[in-house]
Amino acid sequence: MFRGFSSVSLDSKGRLAVPSRYRERLVGGADGALVQTLNPLDRSLWLYPLPEWEIIEAKLADLSDFDTQSRRAKQMMRGYATDCQLDTHGRILIPAELRDYAQIDKQAVILGQGNKFEIWNRTSWQTQREHWLQQLGDEQGAPAAALQSLSL
Amino acid sequence: MFRGFSSVSLDSKGRLAVPSRYRERLVGGADGALVQTLNPLDRSLWLYPLPEWEIIEAKLADLSDFDTQSRRAKQMMRGYATDCQLDTHGRILIPAELRDYAQIDKQAVILGQGNKFEIWNRTSWQTQREHWLQQLGDEQGAPAAALQSLSL
DNA sequence: CACAATTACCCACTTTTTCCCACAATTTCT
DNA sequence: AGAAATTGTGGGAAAAAGTGGGTAATTGTG
Numbered sequence: 001m002f003r004g005f006s007s008v009s010l011d012s013k014g015r016l017a018v019p020s021r022y023r024e025r026l027v028g029g030a031d032g033a034l035v036q037t038l039n040p041l042d043r044s045l046w047l048y049p050l051p052e053w054e055i056i057e058a059k060l061a062d063l064s065d066f067d068t069q070s071r072r073a074k075q076m077m078r079g080y081a082t083d084c085q086l087d088t089h090g091r092i093l094i095p096a097e098l099r100d101y102a103q104i105d106k107q108a109v110i111l112g113q114g115n116k117f118e119i120w121n122r123t124s125w126q127t128q129r130e131h132w133l134q135q136l137g138d139e140q141g142a143p144a145a146a147l148q149s150l151s152l
Numbered sequence: 153m154f155r156g157f158s159s160v161s162l163d164s165k166g167r168l169a170v171p172s173r174y175r176e177r178l179v180g181g182a183d184g185a186l187v188q189t190l191n192p193l194d195r196s197l198w199l200y201p202l203p204e205w206e207i208i209e210a211k212l213a214d215l216s217d218f219d220t221q222s223r224r225a226k227q228m229m230r231g232y233a234t235d236c237q238l239d240t241h242g243r244i245l246i247p248a249e250l251r252d253y254a255q256i257d258k259q260a261v262i263l264g265q266g267n268k269f270e271i272w273n274r275t276s277w278q279t280q281r282e283h284w285l286q287q288l289g290d291e292q293g294a295p296a297a298a299l300q301s302l303s304l
Numbered sequence: 305c306a307c308a309a310t311t312a313c314c315c316a317c318t319t320t321t322t323c324c325c326a327c328a329a330t331t332t333c334t
Numbered sequence: 335a336g337a338a339a340t341t342g343t344g345g346g347a348a349a350a351a352g353t354g355g356g357t358a359a360t361t362g363t364g
Contacts (some may be wrong), residue, residue: 008342009342009343011322011342011343011344011345012344012345013344013345015343015344016222017341017342017343019341020340020341020342036153040284040299041288041299056302057153057266059302060302061153061266062297064195065193069194070198071194072280073299073302074265074266075263075265076271076281076284078155078263078264078265078266079155079156079157079263079264079265079270080156080157081156081264082155082156082157083155083156083173087322087323088323088324089341090340090341090342091342091343093321093322095157097157097159116285118180131339160352160354161353163353163354164354164355165310165311165354167352168352169352169353171351172350172352237312239312240312240313240314241315241351241352241353242351242352243352243353245311245312253305258345285345301339
């Protein structure tokens with residue numbers, strides 16, 4: 001399970017250095033093979049170790065093509081899924097298409113999220129974070145509903 | 153399984169270069185033999201390696217002629233199925249009929265979709281994508297349902 | 305059978321990607 | 335604190351891929 005926060009930057013070619021504390025696990029498990037795709041729920045990217053991605057892909061394959069929403073989910077997630085490899089310095093190249101989608105140019109943030117990483121534009125992340133924290137803080141019961149069942 | 157996104161362009165003769173990362177698999181499995189047909193669900197094209205197409209063709213043959221939907225899908229897919237071959241530079245020629253159907257002229261997009269590729273007019277695809285993302289953003293449960301069944 | 309149109313093959317050029325090396329910054333150890 | 339190792343950053347050059355078009359062969363048509 002991946003966890004933790006890192007501030008990272010992309011170079012002019014769109015390369016991002018994966019924080020070194022994760023590298024050993026990434027090369028050990030799948031020889032550095034990774035899959036990036038877009039996160040359809042937020043304007044950010046998801047980065048999976050290849051074996052983790054294959055689990056997702058299997059689930060996608062089972063969705064019906066005749067249901068429009070399922071078809072779109074397949075098209076988007078699979079369609080943007082891009083194989084990549086850690087280079088000799090532990091970097092990955094983020095394709096221009098995905099950078100555009102997540103509006104990532106230079107300053108980014110990478111979050112460990114269980115079976116994957118989430119990559120955000122740094123300022124988008126900061127504003128999102130503030131926004132969510134404020135929502136949770138509001139005493140409306142509704143937004144916090146999902147959290148009520150947990151004892152954190 | 154094919155995945156991933158590529159921006160491609162057609163030349164004046166209607167040829168499309170299949171992204172090189174797929175080529176080895178295409179020539180290895182079936183010596184570059186492919187079948188294109190129209191996608192009856194969206195205004196786009198499907199491109200199958202010949203062996204994959206043969207599986208689809210068998211399934212189509214089993215569909216009942218008494219169900220209107222099935223009959224139409226069968227007619228469309230089989231009727232427009234066109235054999236093609238990768239040329240020495242990894243390109244395929246898309247027949248004018250199919251280009252018209254999918255409104256592909258110069259700028260296109262090719263998406264890996266499991267057993268096949270999907271080829272779209274680039275702007276149609278972008279519109280489709282934005283539309284879908286917007287639907288997800290609206291907090292209506294319906295569009296997100298397809299994603300809920302997956303734990304991504 | 306001849307002509308026109310389409311398709312296949314080949315060659316040349318441009319652009320992009322990949323691989324590799326060098327240096328800067330940071331951290332760790334002595 | 336200084337030195338060594340690790341990590342982060344940048345960029346150049348070779349290789350690969352993408353693009354375009356000319357010519358020959360094939361197919362279809364009148």
